[in-house]
Amino acid sequence: MTGVSLSRWTMSYFAVALAALVLGEALMLAGYGFPAAPLRAPQTLVLVHLIAIGWLSLLLCGALFQFVPVLVARNLHSDTLPLPALVLLVAGLGLLLCGFLQLAGTIAPTPSLLPYAATALAAGFAIVLYNLGRTLWAARPLPLPARFVAVGLACLAATVTLGAIFSFAFAALLPSEALAAIAASGLPLHIIAGLGGWLTFVAMGVGYRLLAMFMLAPELDGLRPRTALWLGAGALAVAIVGGLALALLDISVFPALLASAVLGAVSLALYGADIVYLYRARKRRIIELNSQMAALALLSLATAAVLGAVLLALGLFFDQIGTLVFLLAFGWLGGLGLAKLYKIVAFLTWLECYGPVLGKQPTPRVQDLVVEARARKWFLLYYAAVWSGSVALAIAQPLLFRLAAGAMLVATIAIAAQLVRTRLLSDVAAGNRLPEGAHRPHLLISLAATG
Template sequence: MSSPFPGNIATPYTPPFNVVRRYFIAATVTFILLNGMMLFSYQYLQGFHFQPRLLAFVHMAILGWATLIVMGAMTQLVPVILETSLYSVRIARWGLWLYLAGVFGISGHFWYFAIKGSGMISSAAFAFLAVILFVINIAITLLKVKSMNITVAHIIASIFYLASVATVGFILSINLGYPFINGSHLKYLSLHAVLGFGGWFSMIIMGVTYRLLPMFTLSYTYRTWPGWTAFWLVNIGIWGIVVEFLLQRPFYSSVLIAIGLFMFSYQVVLIMRGRMRKSLDIGLRHAMLAYGYIPVAALLGLYIAMSQSLPVIKQRFVLIFGFTVIFGCLTFLIIGMMYKIVPFLVWFHKFSNKVGKEKVPLLKDMFS
């Protein structure tokens, strides 16, 4: 099946660059802070995962780094993909500050384990409201879609899971200070993780890949059935886990998610086989590393879901899984795509109107 995905990442439909730029800058600053915190508090990167410092690290990484930069990228790319204007630039602009207040509030309260009282709940409420506003903004923009394709399907699924994981997270923040949920808080935390890693991040990684990877590698003709198969397997697997969670049974449906992620890896192979641009620049090399970690993360997640091993051994695999997903899959892919997206956006907004009038730098000259 032919699958042309050529295009541009800046069109008349895109929002003002200063809006998207703030997301990227805020996420980058958070990432630097995160690495500084881990460097000087490395002793907390071990042991049981539900401990104050480690929870702060995870939420800084997931909310302040990965999710924040993806939100900025979606604000830029969704209008391009749909060939329509973003519903509300104002929501995108002011939602960022609300979100940052929530993220740093959550991370700070976890750092000191100040989970009682209104502080944690207020911070979680800020982040939750910002996420819901973002989802509404993207969802209303999606209503203008003219035709369904594999990327649009993944974006729709991703924002649904983002809203779901934010809702569960907000409920859990209330439960920390004022317990009201029957059963173990940690069991609900596992559902929170499945919706986040298996739903939100897997859907957006796959969807963005199907749009950007062919564009950057000049790959125009390849079969797309592995991508669609991955989409359905991962989604069916997630809903299967939700049912198994409610029935208090092992997460056997995680097998479907793992197979789906392997099918996605096969789709990436097909795209790369058909590429016209044979050499890989620094951005694509980062992306390839990220794609290489995805099957590893799938196997680790499957082991954690199915294993009956001793808690100490299983806990070690939970930490390895977390590092693989956050710093292997997500961080390498984000860095790789930022090497491709940011230089072009800066060049487009600073030099595109000067082409033919004066000497302008090439894209490769935009970074060293």
């Protein structure tokens, strides 16, 4: 982190993201959306986009504003732009959810809010892409983790573009037959670009760097991680570009999806081997809670990959797509997000509070800001609930699924409470909490800089 300033608005992104996760889990507990409603029902679309944009995308944007500069050893292009981006993204998400509620008949159907939602979300993500893109462009040639991020940002652009096409299609405002063809066949491409490219591929790249940094393991940049990068990027290109070409030719996109799945599976296998190597090669012999829980997220990813292959072989893949997406969204991405939040919030709070007095005053360690024994049970409850929810979906037991969602909600609120305690320095010994010259951190913004 030497020479890199703290991102002022990262904590605000994290707070909004956690609020969206809690709301999404509460809706699942209440029986709103899938599995009580079909996968393509407006109620399910409300839930899916609340999690995909409100929780996972805002979480990742906030993390990237802080850690892209770490990946490339340069300051963020602009520390001012994240705030208007956040405002636009939250406004766009609100409009999008209301637009789906219009489709469900919950609120008045006219005028359609979906085009306005698409415009606001596109503007917000465009600011994110510009800010991060300028930061990466200035740092060429990029190190390996940053290349994963660059591919993921390209997938974000594709995801937003496809989402905008769907929004205008719902409002019957598409100006051409080509866009109508994409809207008719492009949903799988939208999911792959978002879940596989933007969220998973970026998480893979950042994971290479953060796991190495937090476990004191060697940074990887050899043949295997490079092959994982190129195969993964190839899989995404085949799915998105190839799928779009097939859709425009009025041909089924399934061949592109199948070829992409094969390439993606190999990429994930290589990535998994790299992560196992990082755990084994670490210098920090006692694994901290965040890395332990990240391992459970990776286990969820591996389980989803194996389950997907089995279902495909049995001809049940599309019957169980909801189960797979749930396990990936909450077990892999959501679990990894919560695990890394636990460390990132403590690490950034420590830098903000004690960075100005390092070497001048005795200061607590990063680990002194948290109580892992207290948080561990809530993480274990979260993963147990996610896995139980996945089983409930697979065997079509909606009541069991709602109970699992309730357990997820309890665990998430408890983990969020631990993050607030960290931010407020509540678990630091009183006599060592604020040495002279230290900065008391604000809950939602970072005002101090390091470097």
